[in-house]
Amino acid sequence: MGEFELIRQYFQPMADSARQGQLILGPGDDCAIQRVPPGRDLVFSVDTLVEGVHFPPNYPPEYLGWRSLAVAVSDLAAMGADPVCFTLALSLPRAEPEWLAGYSRGLARASAAFDIALAGGDTTRGPLTITLQVHGTVQEGLALQRSGARAGDLVCVTGPLGDAGAALDFLETAAPTDDQQAVLARYHYPEPRLQLGAALVGKASAAIDISDGLLSDLQHILDASGVGAELDADKIPLSPALVALKGNEALSYALSAGDDYQLCLTMADDQLSALDLHVRNQLITIGRIHSEAGLRVKNAENIGSRQGYDHFGRSV
Ligand code: ADP
Ligand code: MG
Numbered sequence: 001m002g003e004f005e006l007i008r009q010y011f012q013p014m015a016d017s018a019r020q021g022q023l024i025l026g027p028g029d030d031c032a033i034q035r036v037p038p039g040r041d042l043v044f045s046v047d048t049l050v051e052g053v054h055f056p057p058n059y060p061p062e063y064l065g066w067r068s069l070a071v072a073v074s075d076l077a078a079m080g081a082d083p084v085c086f087t088l089a090l091s092l093p094r095a096e097p098e099w100l101a102g103y104s105r106g107l108a109r110a111s112a113a114f115d116i117a118l119a120g121g122d123t124t125r126g127p128l129t130i131t132l133q134v135h136g137t138v139q140e141g142l143a144l145q146r147s148g149a150r151a152g153d154l155v156c157v158t159g160p161l162g163d164a165g166a167a168l169d170f171l172e173t174a175a176p177t178d179d180q181q182a183v184l185a186r187y188h189y190p191e192p193r194l195q196l197g198a199a200l201v202g203k204a205s206a207a208i209d210i211s212d213g214l215l216s217d218l219q220h221i222l223d224a225s226g227v228g229a230e231l232d233a234d235k236i237p238l239s240p241a242l243v244a245l246k247g248n249e250a251l252s253y254a255l256s257a258g259d260d261y262q263l264c265l266t267m268a269d270d271q272l273s274a275l276d277l278h279v280r281n282q283l284i285t286i287g288r289i290h291s292e293a294g295l296r297v298k299n300a301e302n303i304g305s306r307q308g309y310d311h312f313g314r315s316v
Contacts, residue, residue, distance in 0.1 A: 001095045001097075003123045006095055006100065006123060007027060007121075007123065009100075010100045010101065010103075010104035011027070011088065011104055011107075011118055011121070012027065012118075013108060014104075014107065014108050014111040014117065014118040015027050015117055015118040015119070016117075021035070022034055022035055022036070022037065022084045022085070022137070023084060023085045023117050023119055026085075026117065026118065026119055026120065027118060027119065027120045027121065028120075031120070032085065032087070032119035032120040034084060034085060034119065034135060036137055037137065039139065039140050040137040040138065040139060040140060041137060041138055041139075041140050041141065041142075041143060042135060042136075042137055043076060043079050043081040043135070043136045043137060043138050043143055044133060044134065044135045044136070045072065045075040045076065045133070045134055046072075046131060046132070046133040046134075047068075047071060047072045047075070047131070047132055047133075047134075048129060048130070048131045049064075049068055049071075049129070049130045049131075049132075050127070050128075050129050051127065051128035051129070055067070056171060060102065060188075061098075061099045061100075061101075061102030061103040061106065062102040062103070062105050062106035063106060063188040063189070064102075064103055064106060064130070065102065065103040065104060065105060065106020065107035065108070065109070065110065066106040066107070066109055066110045066188070066189055067106075067188065067189070067190060068107070068130050068132055069086065069107055069110035069111060069114065069116070069132060069134075070110055070114070070189070070190045070191065070192055070261065071190060071192075071211065071261060072086065072132040072133075072134045073086075073110075073114045073116060073134055073192045073194065074190065074192035074193075074209040074211070074261040075134065075209060076134055076136040076192070076194065076197070077192040077193045077194045077196070077197035077198075077209060077263065078144065078197060078207050078208050078209035078263055079136070079138060079143045079144050079145070079197070079207070080138050080142065080143060080144040080197045080198050080200055080201035080204075080207070081136030081137060081138040081143065081197070081198070082136050082137055082138070082194070082198060083114050083115060083116035083134060083135075083136045083194065084116065084117070084135050084136055084137060085116060085117045085118070085119035085134075085135050086111075086116055086117075086118060086119060086132055086133060086134045086135065087118075087119055087120050087121050087122075087132070087133045088107075088118060088120075088121035088122075088130070088131075088132055089121055089122040089123075089124075089129075089130070089131035089132075089133075090121065090122070090123050090124070090129075090130060090131075091124045091125070091126035091127060091128065091129040091130075092123070092124075092125060092126070092128060093125070093126070093127060093128060094125075114192065114194060116134065116136075119135070138198075138201060139201060139202070142201050142202050143201075144197065144200060144201060144204055144206065144207040144265070145206060145207075145224070146206050146207075146208055146220055146221045146224035146225065147206065147224040147225050148204075148205040148206040148225060148266070149205050149206040149221050149222070149224075149225035149227050149229075149266040149289050150205055150225070150227065150266075150268070150289060151227055151289055151290055151291040152268070152269075152288070152289060153205050153206075153266040153267055153268055153288070153289040154266065154267050154268070154269060154272055154285050154287075154288055154289075155218065155229055155231060155264065155265075155266055155285070155286055155287040155288060155289060156264070156265050156266070156267060156272070156283040156284060156285050156286065157210070157214070157236075157237065157262050157263065157264050157265075157283075157284050157286055158193050158196055158262045158263045158264075158265075158282055158283060158284070159193075159237060159260075159262045159282070159284075160237045160238060160239040160242065160254075160260075160262075161210065161214055161236060161237060161238070161253075161254040161255075161257075161260050161262060162238065162239075162242050162246075162250060162251075162252075162253030162254035162255075162257050162260070163182070163183040163186035163187070163239050163241065163242050163253075163260060164183070164186045164187040164190065164257065164258070164259035164260045164261075165213070165253045165256075165257020165258060165259060165260070166183045166242055166245055166246055166250075166253050166257065167180075167183040167184045167186060167187035167188075167259075168187070168259075170183070170184055171184070171187075178241075179240075179241040179244045179245050180241075180245065182239065182241035183239070183241050183242060183245065186259075186260065187259055190259065190260070190261040191261070192209070192261055193209075193261070193262060193263045196263065196279065196282055197263060199275075199276070199279045200263075200265060200267075200279070203267060203271045203274075203275065204265040204266065204267045204271070205265075205266045205267055205268065205271075206221045206224070206225055206265060206266045207221075207263055207264070207265040207266075208220055208221055208263070208264050208265075209261055209262070209263055209264075210258065210260050210261060210262050210263070210264050211258050211259065211261060212258040213255065213256040213257055213258045214236070214254065214255050214256070214264060215255050215256055215295060215297075216256075217264055218231075218264050218295060219295055221264065221266060222289075222293070222295060225266075225289075226293075227289050227290065227291060227293070228289070228290045228291070228292045228293045228294040228295060228296075229287055229288065229289050229290060229295050229296075230287050230288060230290060230295075230296045230297075230298060231286050231287035231295070231296070231297045231298070232286060232287055232297075232298055232299055233251055233255075233297050233298065233299040233300040234299045235284065235285065235286040235287070236251060236254045236255065236286055237254070237284050237286075238250050238251065238254055242254070251300065255297065255300075265283075266289055267283075272285070
């Protein structure tokens with residue numbers, strides 16, 4: 001199968017949903033054309049997934065299709081941007097119809113769910129590697145950045161943490177239990193918090209999506225903002241499935257495991273209380289920003305031994 005036949009058969013359908021006229025020209029020419037409406041900033045990001053490094057060998061292609069776009073779009077959510085279009089650079093060892101059908105099915109589902117159209121790409125032969133560049137727009141000057149956290153701000157997250165990390169133990173499980181299935185779904189089908197991110201534009205002072213783990217991703221906000229933070233371990237949201245599976249190690253997963261793609265954000269008290277109730281209800285306050293550098297976690301004395309913590313529960 002040639003490159004063009006492959007694109008026509010598997011990927012062209014995702015190009016036909018040009019978002020609100022902003023994608024003026026999709027795949028097929030030398031470049032795609034995106035028109036950025038007046039008063040909006042273009043926000044874009046690229047992610048590469050390598051088999052054996054970022055996903056396991058023989059990972060089911062339909063999950064990979066969803067996951068690869070979801071984790072890329074999550075960066076748009078963290079900036080408060082609305083998705084517009086994406087490019088797909090695929091390096092494949094061989095054109096395997098079954099793999100392509102599965103991958104493009106998962107990708108198409110994600111493309112429809114996040115309302116982001118395929119603008120173009122590149123197809124080459126080589127070790128299985130997927131590079132996605134996502135484009136979105138946000139109100140001019142208002143993209144959420146990592147550098148805006150101020151002493152006194154609250155630290156919030158947008159949902160339970162640690163599930164996707166716990167799922168790694170069960171990827172090969174033949175007949176997963178209900179609890180195992182619940183955390184596996186979080187790993188296979190991450191849901192970028194797009195609506196929530198957009199609702200926080202002009203309100204949150206800083207934001208990041210949690211791809212590597214709460215402590216390490218929050219640390220990026222602290223470094224970029226020149227501040228510190230104290231979290232309360234008792235406030236960290238844990239799913240019932242994670243607690244059932246990991247017992248007193250659940251908190252350790254929530255603090256340090258990645259792949260959940262919830263948002264971590266900072267916000268002044270009065271901004272939080274002014275939010276619409278349906279937005280505020282999705283935020284869980286877990287701590288506060290301080291002017292002294294460092295990240296401390298109180299009430300983490302009984303944390304499981306998955307990783308080391310110093311006296312205050314700081315990740316080491
Ligand atoms: P060029 O040589 O100009 O880079 P290509 O032969 O690489 O062009 O691609 C031809 C067209 O097909 C381009 O418009 C490109 O965006 C599109 N395309 C190539 N691979 C993919 C893909 N995997 N998904 C979507 N579009 C693709
Ligand atoms: Mg090319």
